Amino acid sequence: MTVTDMPAPHMTVTQRLVDRSSARGEHPALVGGTAAWPGGTLSHVDLAVILQTAAAGLAWRGLRARDVVGVYVPDAVSYVLAVHAIRAAGGVPSPIGAASTIAMMAEQLTDCGARLLVTADPLVPAALSAADGSWVRQVISFDEAPGTVPFWSLLSRGLQPPVSAGPEDLGLVPYVARPGGGLRATPVTHAQLAAELSQLAAPAPVTAHDVVLAAPPDGCAREYTVLLDLALLQGATVVAAPADALPDAARRHGGTAAIVPAGAAMPAGLPVRPVTAAC
DSSP, X not given: OOGGGSSOTTSOHHHHHHXXXXXXXXXXXXXXXXXXXXXXXXEHHHXXXXXXXXXXXXXXXXXXXXXXXXXXXXXXXXXXXXXXXXXXXXXXXXXXXXXXXXXXXXXXXXXHTOSEEEEOTTSHHHHHHHHHXXXXXXXXXXXXXXXXXXXXXXXXXXXXXXXXXXXXXXXXOOEEEOTTSSEXXXXXXXXXXXXXXXXXXXXXXXXXXXXXXXXXXXXXXXXXHHHHHHHHHTTOEEEEOOGGGHHHHHHHHTOXXXXXXXXXXXXXXXXXXXXXXXX
C-alpha cells in the first residue's frame, strides 16, 4: 500500500496513523530503549492505543482544539509519541530545535502561545528553564522528573479517537532562525502535510518490510516529521538511535534505510539507503 492509497485528505495524518496502526497488530512500529518507551519495542497496535489514551489525558489536562504545544525531546520515539498525541487531542505541535538556547526556546514558546511543553531526559532542566520564561504552565515529561507531569500518567483517562481537523487548520508550527537573529514561525496546514506525504511516496519509497533508522530530532522539523510519518504510515519499523550509533543500530536491527536531512552526508559505515526530502 502506498501513501496515495490512503483515505481522503480530510483525515489528518494522525487519524491515518491510528487507523493504519490499529490494523497492523504486533508488527514493530518504534524501537529504542528511551525514556519514552523503556521496554524497547512498541508495536503498531500499541502505538495506536497510546496515542488515543494520551489524547484523552491531554484533554483532561486542559488541552483544547488548536492549542499549540511545545515539543522538545531527544529521540525519534518520544518525538512520534508527543507530536501525534498532541494532534490526536486536537492540539498543534511546535517542535523546538535541538540547538536552541534556553532564551530561544522561551521566545518560541511565548510567540506561539504554548501553555504546555513536552520533553524528556536529558533535556528536562533546559525545558523547565525555558518554561519559566514563557506562558507555559505545565511541562509533561517522559521521565519521573521533579516539576513535571509524567507522560505515562496521561494514559489513565480512557481512550479518545483522534480529533478531526479541517484541511486548512494548522498541523505543525516549526520555527526557523531569522537571518538577523530571532525566530520565525513557519506554520504547516494539515493539507500541506498530506500533500508532502503523497509527493514523497515515489522519490522516497518505504514499505512495511523496511527498518528505518532515525537519529535524534535536528535540522528541519518539517522534513523530519514528514519522513517519520511516511515510514510509519507505510508500516515500517522506526529505530531511534544517536547519530553516532546508527551503524551499530543498523547491524543490530537489520536496518534497511535511514532518515537523513537534506544535504547531510550518510554517517560512515552505514550500509543502508537514505530517505530524505527537501525541506
